[in-house]
């Protein structure tokens with residue numbers, strides 16, 4: 001590693017990021033937008049007619065977010081972004097299944113996105129339902145199966161919070177494990193995949209929390 005101290009990115013350096021920028025810079029843009037959201041200082045920029053006209057025939061989102069469908073977790077607000085800036089895939093429990101992976105593949109392969117955030121959140125009902133293990137009917141059961149690996153990894157005594165963090169990490173792993181397009185972009189194009197944990201009251205997103213449920217060695 002270089003001994004030189006790399007210049008630390010400031011929010012003013014990342015205001016106009018585009019999809020070809022370094023993922024690190026784009027992640028900083030998301031962090032800065034999230035700080036504004038937390039402080040009730042949303043800029044609400046790039047949401048009107050100028051932006052609609054600009055993206056009339058094309059789109060160049062700078063990041064992909066795989067988020068829960070929960071009405072309280074709205075990535076475009078959480079990161080203070082406008083039209084055409086985030087490619088958001090929302091599904092209960094922010095799971096990586098065939099459909100959500102395929103949507104992300106489109107944004108990676110066709111749109112050239114190089115940053116993915118899998119965004120879990122406090123109080124996730126889908127994770128709670130997967131932990132309860134009750135029969136929720138054909139469709140929901142089908143979805144909740146995708147959360148069971150995190151439930152299993154954390155064990156019976158786990159807190160819901162821990163399973164939520166583990167579930168986002170599991171989904172992030174699934175994206176590369178189940179997609180040659182995504183794993184190929186990680187290797188060849190420097191695509192980065194991060195996880196986030198959203199706090200309902202503060203609005204804060206903690207990025208890249210470590211696995212709270214690593215298997216204990218005997």
Ligand SMILES: [Zn+2]
Pocket residue numbers: 068069070092093094121123124125126127
């Ligand atoms: Zn949820």
